[in-house]
Amino acid sequence: MTILSPIAVTQAPAACNEHRLTNLLLRRLMPLLVVVYVMSFLDRTNIALAKASMGIDLGLSAAAYGLGAGLFFLTYALFEVPSNLIMQKVGARFWITRIMITWGLLSTGMAFVQGETSFYVMRLLLGVAEAGLFPGVMLYLTYWFNREQRARATGYFLLGVCIANILSGPLGGALLQLDGWLGWHGWQWLFVLEGLPAVALAYVVWKKLPDGPSSASWLSAADAREIQARLDAESDDAPQQTRLNQMLRDKQIWLAIAVYFVHQITIYTVIFFLPGIIGNYGSLTPLQIGLLTSVPWIAAAIGAATFPRLATSPQRCRRILFFGLLTMSAGLLVASFSNSYIGLIGFSLTALMLFVVQSIIFVFPSSRLTGTALAGGLAFVTTCGLLGGFVGPSVMGLIEQTTGTTRNGLWVIAGLLVVAALVSTRLRQGQEQTAT
Template sequence: MTILTNATAAAAPAVADDQRLNRLLLRKLMPLLIVVYVMSFLDRTNIALAKASMGIDLGLSAAAYGLGAGLFFLTYALAEVPSNLIMHRVGARFWITRIMITWGLLSAGMAFVQGETSFYIMRLLLGVAEAGLFPGVMLYLTYWFDREQRARATGYFLLGVCLANILSGPLGGALLELDGLLGWHGWQWLFVIEGLPAVALAYVVWKKLPDGPASAPWLSAADARDIEQRLNAEKALAPQQSRLSQMFADKQIWLAIAVYFAHQITIYTVIFFLPGIIGTYAALTPLQIGLLTSVPWIAAAIGAATLPRLATSPGRCRTLLFFGLLTMAAGLLLASLSNSFIGLIGFSLTALMLFVVQSIIFVFPSSRLSGNALAAGLAFVTTCGLLGGFVGPSVMGLIEQTTGNTRNGLWLIAALLVLAALISTRLRQGQEP
């Protein structure tokens, strides 16, 4: 009993110190990363609010809009792996700064599209410019947090998506009402005013974001050493694959991709088509549509801020994934059956689990890879998953044009989510057989 008591007493300071370090890392790193992601999502998804007015002013059909929305993800996905490998070599601070400058300028440049062709080209270029941000941050978090804390940190990071979508509705609706000011359409003001701040924020990233614990001015040398020792000890307990050939041969990577693919189809279908679906509920102004569009993202923020912290073991990760995906499917089914504000409740139910699921998915591949394979693997999972960001809006646009009702496509996505839930039960982390 004395031995156990002494061991417990000796371990208590170490646990307290780990908790102190984790709180410090979350406080110092996450606010800036969250703001970066807010900007990112404002700039990649503001065409959802611009859809109706751009369609009238430029003559874009529903199918052309869906294709243009999806083309972003095609080039984004193709550039993910090389972008992450470059970041692994040159450092997060430089590469994320570069990403922000190029995407901010191109997003503002969307104000000058003239028709379908220029719309497609700008969306393709924007995808290349922003490629690597999300998998880059997923890689960056592995430099600071162990597996037990990584899902929580990822959940906080994904709050950026929630905040962006909460803000984008009212902000975008207000900017659209600038229509006619100085001879510009409202959607042109939307792109310029939401695009240029990303360039300014890039300067803050360059000044404030450390490449790793050793270069963080707010960490003592002892704290930086403790973080690196903790991460190295975790790697030693669960030997990881460092060669790209091993990554491609690991069936767990492909299972994670399958789940992420269904997830990405869902999230970008909701992002790009939610404003239009809400617009069918009643005679609403752009500002009213924007305000109602923010409701599901408030639910998403609640989920991202509270539930990922429960994913502290492989079993809990699988349980949260399984029930999270089923909850998302149930919400879409409810939304598809109701052409009223009850449908908004369904979308909110789906949104509640969107970033709970996403924050956990990446724990599985990151637990099985290291070195270049980790950088490439996280980007590869994102690449394949983001093809869902191309497929979802494109298919939904075709369904809307063919049937006259966007909600018909929600049944198909709900079925994919149920299949993904079943696949998630087979996922394993590095130390599991």
């Protein structure tokens, strides 16, 4: 007969209750947040499929397209910090609803661009409108999940990107085939029919998304108190940084930014140039290109749903980051050496780890910040990292126009990923001893 100690008896129900609460939060919060992110990615990246036809109809060069694709991230990055600070004051429900309405309307307005100038202006405005969504959700998750579960929750949230890119290929390819209907180009239908649903979804967010545990009607008062107590206890492990200038002096924040910057260069280069690269595989219709484009994102969804749940300790986080970044580099090298379906396998290998890496990166800065510094710090990391979303497509566009191929650009990014992997080994959480 096994005799359980009083400590084991007390810990078992506590662990069961924590498991129950975590599953409840994931079930209640993540589906809506995932759908929001699906819509945001459809609307910020649909120009990838519109590239060829827009280029012909509007006379956009490869360099102009790359610049326009990147300009979104310039204003998106610049407005991240103020957006997150506003969300902390007015609440997540109101601010995410506002973000969705403005980005949906502006994304729809992309159907009316007339040339390079209006293309640039609309991309800049779309960046302003959507600024704060990703860091806002990263901040929002800290209201609900402790450090052990946050990477898992973030991984589920990033499934939205995978789903968006799986859907965007076939959906965008089908919408482009509406070319000529009612006198509109296919790319105009693409922007309108993918932009307006975001405005409708904003109403659902306003009705269903609680600002925090205390305002969640589906949580009992005891459960809400337990969630808050768990988060309060964990915050004791974080350095008491309450000002943004203190955050800027933390070397760990800058290491996280460096890794995230390279990650963003990689992901948006793949997103914006993959359809064009696949288009060079042979004589393919827009729908066929769209279907093949979705293949790497299926791999990305598998990675996002599988690996982040293993990141339950600082050591595991670092190991997964290191090998994830090296895997992404290897995938790009394979893709660069093949203009056939072997290249698609390479892109799938890279995509497998894209959102595994991204879900873990934010665990490090969020474990070291509190209060206003947490809201501003997460937005600052996103801001600096997203500049990679500007640099990647812009440089790749220039390389493609200058050399006639994207191969050299893929080599450069593969090298940067190796450097980022080495940097990731220096990351530390909370008061964990910093590497010297």
